[in-house]
Amino acid sequence: MEKWLDPKTIALWIVIVLLIISLLAFSFIRLVRINFRRIVVERLKESRTQIEHQKQLLETGIIAQEQERTRIAADLHDSLIGKLTVLRLKNQTAQNTEEIDSLLGESIAEARRISHDLTPPMPKFITLDELIENVLAPWKKQFTLTFRKSIYSEKNIPNDLKIQIVRVIQEIIINIHKHAEATNVFVHLRMSPTLLSITIKDNGKGFDVEKAKKGIGLKNIELRMLFIKGHHKIKTGNKGTTAILVLNHSKIESE
CATH class of the missing domain: 3.30.565.10 (Histidine kinase-like ATPase, C-terminal domain)
Structure with a gap:
């Protein structure tokens, strides 16, 4: 009988093949687990980054609203109220009516711009x-x-x-x-x-x-x-x- 037909030899080869298959299966499962874990970690990292970014955007929105209020308040105080104050003084001193009319027109235009900024018509x-x-x-x-x-x-x-x-x-x-x-x-x-x-x-x-x-x-x-x-x-x-x-x-x- 040839040696490779010997039952012990066949059994040995079967054991070797099974060990190789088991090793490959173990390596494959381990590789899949490592890749899966890496994907999960990356997804978690991306989610945390997105959440942090959205949080920053929300905080930005709040700050932007406050800045917008401050800007509109400054427009009212520095531009519109300033023009109206000059207009009042000129009216009290009976200044040129054309200049008063011009200032009045500018004040109306400024009020319209601020109104548009607050709420579009x-x-x-x-x-x-x-x-x-x-x-x-x-x-x-x-x-x-x-x-x-x-x-x-x-x-x-x-x-x-x-x-x-x-x-x-x-x-x-x-x-x-x-x-x-x-x-x-x-x-x-x-x-x-x-x-x-x-x-x-x-x-x-x-x-x-x-x-x-x-x-x-x-x-x-x-x-x-x-x-x-x-x-x-x-x-x-x-x-x-x-x-x-x-x-x-x-x-x-x-x-």
Whole structure:
């Protein structure tokens, strides 16, 4: 009888094969467990990072609201009340009526701008493009502002969504006014059957995006875009800054 046909030899080979299979199975199970554990740890880390990021955004939202109140209070005190005080003094001293009328017109325009900042006019009764146009109108005194609209699909957008879009636009315009030293601003609203997008360009000096991410302005924009399930991108350089906001129509529920 050949040696390999010997029952003891066959039994030995069977044991060896079973040991190899067991070793491979053990190694495979161990590898799967290690990979599974690594995936779980990474997912937990990502979840903690997302939770921390959302917490920061919520804190940013609270701070931004307080800063907005402070800014509006300063506008009332420094701009509107200042103009009205000068107007009152000129009226008491019987100054030139044309100058008084001019100051009165400026005060009314300033009051209208602050009112628009607080609550955009009648969002329920006007379209999004009309609402944006009304909000942008007071800024035309600060720089050359062009508003273009390309509407290929009319859609009944909820009031809350209109307000959030307008707030984001206001935040960007205020940042341009404060920091960009821009003279021209271009706003383009596009509405297609599937997408709503807004592009805002200026010819200012640009800014450091990484440094700006630590500030309240960009975090406030991110918070609002997250709230309305939209996406945004900001590109900046020494020839100006471009902000792009995009929303998917499928995520917009009609009233």
